[in-house]
Amino acid sequence: MLAMVFETFGGPEVLHQAQVPAPEPGPGQVRVRVEAAAVNGWDTKLRAAPIPGMRPPAFPVVPGLEVAGVVDTLGEGVTGVVPGDRVVGFAASGGYAELALTAVFATVPDGLAATDAVTLPVAAEAAERVLRRLDVRPGETLLVHGASGSVGELATQLAVRRGARVVGTASADNQGRVAALGATPTTYGDGLVARVQALAPAGVDAVLDTTGAGVLPDSIMLRGGTDRIVTIADDSAAGLGVEFSSRSEQDADELADVVAALARGDLTTTVAAVLPLADAPRAHALVESGHPGGKVVLVP
Structure with a gap:
């Protein structure tokens, strides 16, 4: 599958397209065909330099903490969704890719765009x-x-x-x-x-x-x-x-509540830019500017 990766630390320019193996879902995970992946400050920190106290990543690294897309494969023990359902969740494999895994996710109601839904998890x-x-x-x-x-x-x-x-x-x-x-x-x-x-x-x-x-x-x-x-x-x-406070407390029910509220119009989020996956370097530069004006989203 096609993904955006980095194979050395550095500026946004180290991100580049590559063919990498498609991830296979483990127990409790689903694989989605990615419709949108959000860019977060953590992605830029992970790319820029080794993070103190964190084990160095195994290169090549596919960044991306949030994905929205269509379920195409279920891991063992997954219930409540079937292939073809639209979901949004926390990426268990890098989100800047055509396919990604998630274990903590919520279904996306009809009428809610993937580029809006993906602004929510993190x-x-x-x-x-x-x-x-x-x-x-x-x-x-x-x-x-x-x-x-x-x-x-x-x-x-x-x-x-x-x-x-x-x-x-x-x-x-x-x-x-x-x-x-x-x-x-x-x-x-x-x-x-x-x-x-x-x-x-x-x-x-x-x-x-x-x-x-x-x-x-x-x-x-x-x-x-x-x-x-x-x-x-x-x-x-x-x-x-x-x-x-930095320790994530991911909860699928809590995510489902905010996704439903966004779909109803009870919550709003701001999307600053929607860019092609290949423009991940530009997306990182926008986030690192400190004033992107909202969420920056990549679409394969």
């Missing part, structure tokens, strides 16, 4: 996980740093659905997008503490940082301590006494 898992860690409750105020990003926009909407009030930071150009999510928008940068205090004079009950942009000291000031602050992006968290 971002929704992170958003749901952190909201659980923060124990966000109705009537509370949640500050979301990076509310216009892939995780931030879902966390914002899910918190609003829980009955919380959300103050969301974003660039000046994205203030309207954040407001449309149901949040009170504000810009990041100098003066953030004063702006948030003016918008939430009773204080903020919890803080989610999706940016890793050095906002934890301001967050601690706004909270009056380190309690109920979680970051998914700032490596300085431990030194500040703030929780860093």
Whole structure:
């Protein structure tokens, strides 16, 4: 099968097309003919350099954490789907390929495009996980740093659905997008503490940082301590006494709920670009720019 691979660490240019063996599903897995694969920051980190504490990958590497497509083969013990069903899930083999495996997946309702469905697995898992860690409750105020990003926009909407009030930071150009999510928008940068205090004079009950942009000291000031602050992006968290959450808690039922909500129009996600699989280097460059404007999706 055709896939995008890298055989050495480096910039986006090390990604190239290659013929690789098709993966075979193991117990509990399905193989899908890929209709869309999402590009995540993790993909770019994996490609760029060895990751400290992680065993070096076996080259060639096919990146890709999220796939949507049509089931073509079932592994042992799989129930609930048959070949021909459309699914979206976490890739158990690299997603930048014509065929990929998944063991944690949900069916895709008719009318929901694969390029939209594939925006959900990683971002929704992170958003749901952190909201659980923060124990966000109705009537509370949640500050979301990076509310216009892939995780931030879902966390914002899910918190609003829980009955919380959300103050969301974003660039000046994205203030309207954040407001449309149901949040009170504000810009990041100098003066953030004063702006948030003016918008939430009773204080903020919890803080989610999706940016890793050095906002934890301001967050601690706004909270009056380190309690109920979680970051998914700032490596300085431990030194500040703030929780860093990175361990994925993949759940097929939870994924099915957000997929159904997206199909109903109860949730929205933003697709910044849909590119051919061969344009994976360009896709990585967009993600590494830090401001892709939404999810970048590859289609074989």
